[in-house]
Amino acid sequence: MxxxxxxxxxxxxxxxxxxxxxxxxxxxxxxxxxxxxxxxxxxxxxxxxxxxTDVEYYKRCREFIKPSEMPLRWNTPIKYGCPYDCGLCPDHEQHSCLTLLEVTDQCNLECPICYAESSPKRQTWRSLEQIKKMLDAIVANEGEPDIVQISGGEPTTHPHFFEILDMVKTRPIKHIMVNTNGLRIASDRKFVQRLATYLPGFEIYLQFDSFEEKALKELRGVDLREVRKKAIDHLNEFNLSTTLVVTLKKGLNDREIGKIIQYGLNQKAVRGVTFQPIQAAGRLKDYDPATDRLTLSEVRQMIIDQSEIFQNEDMLPVPCHPDCLAMGYALKTEDGPIPLTRLIDPDILLQGGRNTIVFERDEELKSRIFELFSTNHSPQTSALSLKQLLCCLPLVHAPEEIAYDNVFRVIIMQFMDAYDLDVRSVKKSCVHIAHPDGRIIPFDTFNLFYRDEKEERLKELQQI
Missing domain, CATH: 2.30.30 (SH3 type barrels.)
Structure with missing residues (x-):
């Protein structure tokens, strides 16, 4: 038999x-x-x-897709095939929802885990001319880029940091983020006060991995608990929109997921939490991919198990890249947070039409939420429909009673590495990095093939 x-x-x-x-x-x-x-x-x-770890969710991701949104231009030809032609090449299936603009390799920390291998020893900064070229490439690709995230290294160490911000602010970019470890934000109140002048459409992407000394020392090399507290105090003082960014390592800080979500909900300035399982790229001290990797489905289940707000129907695949992005939204009210994601009819969402929302709550709430997420918004109000909101754009400017301050998002953002790389999925990547030469490259493949000396190895692979 x-x-x-x-x-x-x-x-x-x-x-x-x-x-x-x-x-x-x-x-x-x-x-x-x-x-x-x-x-x-x-x-x-x-x-x-x-x-x-969830077969049914994995299969659901295959159904939770929408027509691909293309950039205005392509940057490289198809020659060797994915993932060796980045980018973006005409074979890619998604524009840049978020583009990282790396302005320096230098950092004021030397984290044991860092995909960019930044440290105080690396004393290289992009010149303003180089940064202008990279920005021009981003705008040429997107017209009006959704999100540009200024990153590094630690971008706040750049000697021309505010000149860079001014350069970004003068371009037609809908939303600007600064990716930071928070050291300068914690130590320099006037620096934070000046950052707040860039509102609205400006946000801090704050490293926030744990409340525990052991986890922080393992991930960052130092105990940053007091730094985080001071940083949040300054950000709350100026109500400077902030996302808490948690790098997750299995068995180290994954049991703190619910606590971090609740902490974020209690902070005036925090608009959400992003959980990022470690990508096996760059510097990886004390990390074993066989035992320390976390999948998106594991993190999703931990959010459901540990959170009192987000349950199974609240954490949905993001249609532009459902394999690697999941998202839940809540509305912060005086009576506590109300999950929003479960109120969406996904069939209408994926068809690109007007969203159907089922309400079991009062008509006043229904009216207020529809006003916030009306698909008939004007460019002046910049309010977003739920369809747009679920494509990972943190851009909500709405009537006073329901504003960006009241919307709280939880995102799982998984970046593939050499172990779990799926070329089918890479083609849908929507988080990209601007290369100094003007190419726009998916985050996943950039750290594998296109960062620093790795491009030399790529030339060998292209010949195989």
């Missing part, structure tokens, strides 16, 4: 060998309630990588 395989074969894709980065065929299989990527390198042998 024929013997069955121990798994269910679901689909075929392409990946890379985690050792040599050579492109390989890969099977996606279901086994014991989990989803795995199976691949084999002729030189380095087979690999079995866990990519999801």
């Amino acid at each position: 024929p013997k069955n395989r121990p798994y269910l074969f679901y689909e075929l894709t392409n990946s890379v060998c985690s050792t040599c980065l050579q492109k390989l065929e890969a099977k996606v299989v279901f086994q014991d309630g989990n989803v795995y990527l199976l691949k084999r390198c002729k030189e380095h042998g087979p690999e079995k990588v866990l990519i999801s």
Whole structure:
């Protein structure tokens, strides 16, 4: 009698060998309630990588898609095939929802885990001329970019930091973020006061990994608890819109997810929390990808288990890149937060039409929320429809009673690495990094192939 395989074969894709980065065929299989990527390198042998702990959610992501939104132009030709042609090449399937503008390699910390391998030892900054070129490339690609995030290294160490902000602010960019470890925000109140002058459409993306000394020292090398407290105090004082960004490591700080969400809800300036499982790229001290990796589905379940607000129907795939992005929204009210995501009819959302919302609450609330998320908004009000909101754009300027201050979002943002890279999914990546030469490259592939000296290795792979 024929013997069955121990798994269910679901689909075929392409990946890379985690050792040599050579492109390989890969099977996606279901086994014991989990989803795995199976691949084999002729030189380095087979690999079995866990990519999801929730088969039903994984399959739902395949249904939660929308028509691809293209950039206004392409930056590179198709020559070697994905992921060796970044970018963006004409084979990519998503424009830039968020583009990182890295202005320096220098940092005032030397975190044991850093995808950019930044440190105080790296004393290189992008010149204003280089930054102008990178910004011009972002605008040329997008016309009116949704989000540009100023990053590094630690961008606040750049000697011309405010000149860079002015340069970004004068361009037709809808929303500006500054990605920071918060050291300067904690120590310099006047610096924060000046940052607040860039509101509205400006936000701090604040590193906020844990409330515990052990976890902070393992991830950041130092105990940052007091720094975080002072930073939040300054941000609350000026009501400077802030997202708390949590780098997650399995067994280290993942049990704090619910506590961090609740903390964020209690802070005047905090508009949401983003959870980012560690991407196996760059500097990775004391990190074993076999035991320390977290999948999006695991983080999603932890949010559901630990949060008193966000439940299963509240954490949905984001249609532009459903494999790697999940999102839940809540409305902050005097009576506590009200989950919003569950009120959306996903079929209407994905069809691109007017959203159907089912309300079991009073008509006044219904009226207020529809006013906030009306699809018939004017450019002057810049209010967003729910359809736009769920495409990870944190841009809500609405009537006084329901403003950006009242909307709270929880996002899971997973970046693929050499272990779980799925070329099918890479093509949908919408978080990109501006290369100094003007290319716009997906975050996932940038850190694998295009950062610093890694491009030399890429040239070898392109010839295989």
